[in-house]
Amino acid sequence: MLHITTLHYLVLGAALLLLGVIGVLTRRNVVVVLMSIELILNAVNLNLVAFSHYWQGMPVHLGGGSLALHGQVFAIFVITDAAAEAAVGLGILIAFFRNKETVNIDEVHLLKW
Amino acid sequence: MAVDTAFNMAPVATPFFFYMLSGIMLIGGILVITRKNPVHSALALITVLLAQAGIYLMLYAPFVAGVQIILYAGGIMVLFLFVIMLVNIDRAAKEKTFNSQWLVGSVAAIALGGLFVAVYIKGNNIFPEHVMPGVADDSNTQNVATLLYGQYMFAFEIASLLLLVAIIGAVVMAKKRI
Amino acid sequence: MGHDLMGQIVQYIQSYLSSDQTPGAAGNMFWVLVYILAVFVGLSIAVIAMNWLERKILAHMQVRLGPMRVGPHGLLQPIADAIKLLLKEDIIPAEADVAIFWVAPFMVVLAAFIVFIVVPFGPTHAVTDMNIGILFMLGVSSLSVLGIVMAGWASNSHYPLIGALRSSAQMVSYEVAMGLAVVSAIVMTSLNASGTGTLSMIGIVQAQQEQGVWFIFKFFPLGLIAFFIFAVAMVAETNRAPFDLAEAESELTAGFHTEYSGFRWSLFFLAEYSAMIAVSSIAVTLWLGGWLRPFPNLLSGSTWDLIFSLFPGVTFLFLAAMCFFNAVRMPKHPFFRIQTIGLAGFGVVLGLIGLVMLVPAVRIRVQDIFWFSAKVAAFMYLYIWYRGTFPRYRFDQLMQMGWKVLLPMGLGVLILTATAGLWPLIQHSIWHP
Numbered sequence: 080m081l082h083i084t085t086l087h088y089l090v091l092g093a094a095l096l097l098l099g100v101i102g103v104l105t106r107r108n109v110v111v112v113l114m115s116i117e118l119i120l121n122a123v124n125l126n127l128v129a130f131s132h133y134w135q136g137m138p139v140h141l142g143g144g145s146l147a148l149h150g151q152v153f154a155i156f157v158i159t160d161a162a163a164e165a166a167v168g169l170g171i172l173i174a175f176f177r178n179k180e181t182v183n184i185d186e187v188h189l190l191k192w
Numbered sequence: 193m194a195v196d197t198a199f200n201m202a203p204v205a206t207p208f209f210f211y212m213l214s215g216i217m218l219i220g221g222i223l224v225i226t227r228k229n230p231v232h233s234a235l236a237l238i239t240v241l242l243a244q245a246g247i248y249l250m251l252y253a254p255f256v257a258g259v260q261i262i263l264y265a266g267g268i269m270v271l272f273l274f275v276i277m278l279v280n281i282d283r284a285a286k287e288k289t290f291n292s293q294w295l296v297g298s299v300a301a302i303a304l305g306g307l308f309v310a311v312y313i314k315g316n317n318i319f320p321e322h323v324m325p326g327v328a329d330d331s332n333t334q335n336v337a338t339l340l341y342g343q344y345m346f347a348f349e350i351a352s353l354l355l356l357v358a359i360i361g362a363v364v365m366a367k368k369r370i
Numbered sequence: 371m372g373h374d375l376m377g378q379i380v381q382y383i384q385s386y387l388s389s390d391q392t393p394g395a396a397g398n399m400f401w402v403l404v405y406i407l408a409v410f411v412g413l414s415i416a417v418i419a420m421n422w423l424e425r426k427i428l429a430h431m432q433v434r435l436g437p438m439r440v441g442p443h444g445l446l447q448p449i450a451d452a453i454k455l456l457l458k459e460d461i462i463p464a465e466a467d468v469a470i471f472w473v474a475p476f477m478v479v480l481a482a483f484i485v486f487i488v489v490p491f492g493p494t495h496a497v498t499d500m501n502i503g504i505l506f507m508l509g510v511s512s513l514s515v516l517g518i519v520m521a522g523w524a525s526n527s528h529y530p531l532i533g534a535l536r537s538s539a540q541m542v543s544y545e546v547a548m549g550l551a552v553v554s555a556i557v558m559t560s561l562n563a564s565g566t567g568t569l570s571m572i573g574i575v576q577a578q579q580e581q582g583v584w585f586i587f588k589f590f591p592l593g594l595i596a597f598f599i600f601a602v603a604m605v606a607e608t609n610r611a612p613f614d615l616a617e618a619e620s621e622l623t624a625g626f627h628t629e630y631s632g633f634r635w636s637l638f639f640l641a642e643y644s645a646m647i648a649v650s651s652i653a654v655t656l657w658l659g660g661w662l663r664p665f666p667n668l669l670s671g672s673t674w675d676l677i678f679s680l681f682p683g684v685t686f687l688f689l690a691a692m693c694f695f696n697a698v699r700m701p702k703h704p705f706f707r708i709q710t711i712g713l714a715g716f717g718v719v720l721g722l723i724g725l726v727m728l729v730p731a732v733r734i735r736v737q738d739i740f741w742f743s744a745k746v747a748a749f750m751y752l753y754i755w756y757r758g759t760f761p762r763y764r765f766d767q768l769m770q771m772g773w774k775v776l777l778p779m780g781l782g783v784l785i786l787t788a789t790a791g792l793w794p795l796i797q798h799s800i801w802h803p
Binding site: 257267273 | 469470500501502508509510512513515523535542566570
């Protein structure tokens, strides 16, 4: 348990993902649902960067080496997309709030059969 | 007793920092999904993001850590706090915390957790148990830039286009009268 | 065994003194703690001095005297203010969110103080030298926006909420312009022989030293315009005049820190002045050559080096002479006897510091720190000058300037700087396709 290997980071990422999924599925406040989505994206980023570090230790002819930072570049793109998605999601939330005066996700049922 | 450089001292301190930062992240994550007041949830999420930046530093990814602090903790969370202030009404404070499908949601999440545990048990020894390599040079930003502006240039341009679309979309949707 | 331990500790402490790195890079925990303590103490003294200087300089600009009673010429006024703030009653509004009310000032102070880990007072005089130094500074200073938003929200009252929203909208807008100006300075660091730029603060000053020109004068007028954009954005970033609508007494009864009193208010005050010093340090490091002495090319040579190295000692001796001059001019009334003696004593202390700084062994070490601090002090004087001179911006004018004026200017400067830096390559590829 004392040497920190890649597996430790992956388990941490999986735990964060689980917490985010619970938050998305069970919370009533729309803003907290969006924040749980940010938790999920962070867990994904953690996995990507952990794997990028793992590949840095692999030999170059297998695709590793100190320039194999594809996971970190992907993580930067995920952060950018998280920003865009949070902005649009919160815009939708504000538009919805203006119409219905509530942030209760149980009342977002206009398209229900 | 020769004084080692910070790089050589890292393996001694790493487990302590990893467990401390991961403890902060897990406790913060639990606080995010269980607090009634959304501002408290946002505060817990800020703590998670800052601890995540610390973990990125441990994974020898300083540029991603810097981007995380600037964008996530300093940008996205400010946006969240603004919107929480705009939509927080007294009626919301008296609502229940969990929604009407909390049972189904919990069962689904437990199933997902069971799936993760099964994957862990089966795939535990895929990764060899060596100490993770440390890359102690200063050129992380330069290498990330080489990849970003070289191999992933197209994705970079599409990401900037995505941000433009998101800005226009958010402005249009939040306006009172188009 | 005890003697061996002592010897090992002494050797550990002394092993840093012969290295040429910052203590963080050398991994020497003892000296890291010493540097952190020095930065903390220096920052506190600087904030106290800034308080006194602001009131006196603003008063003299408005043709009045400012605080004169508490110590000689009001020198003990900041200490009296600090004691008053510590002894005040701690009031929390009734419906306030207590957890966030507690956390908000600490968040702002944390963001303002942690920045000083990477501020370079000399080539080895920083706590550590991160290779993402400037990115770290920009990121951590954007965390103070969170503290302000939380402070306004937790007070559960209209004026703080509006003040906090306005203040944070302003800070976020001007962060964009700041970032663009910073990027155009970073682009200039890559115009050296190896073609690689750097984000580390010490590396940026060393790039200016290698290229022989301060970045404010490089590619004239591009460096100057980038510096101007940053100078305006940093005043808006720290909510100071003329961009202080969010905390103006006549508009919003002190904005987001209305409901904070006593010690909590002093935390906000401390954080505001520390943030001012931090962004001034960024400006000095990026454009004004950090710890380098002025005129390295025009007035070079060993005699000029000697003359410039006498500046720290001479400055303190000049300050001591001013103290003695004013002590002589004090009224000859027995009521003022203690103040006269106090002022003369202060002058003696300053004079001793000046004499110590004239000793050659101290001169070499203190020179870098002195030039850096002198440039930051010049920026502090500019802050106070702006407050005494410019009328306040209206909020919509403020946002308009941030988005419609500074942002396009920043983009233009960035593109032109990159083009100017790559001009030899472009020229070569045009004529030899």
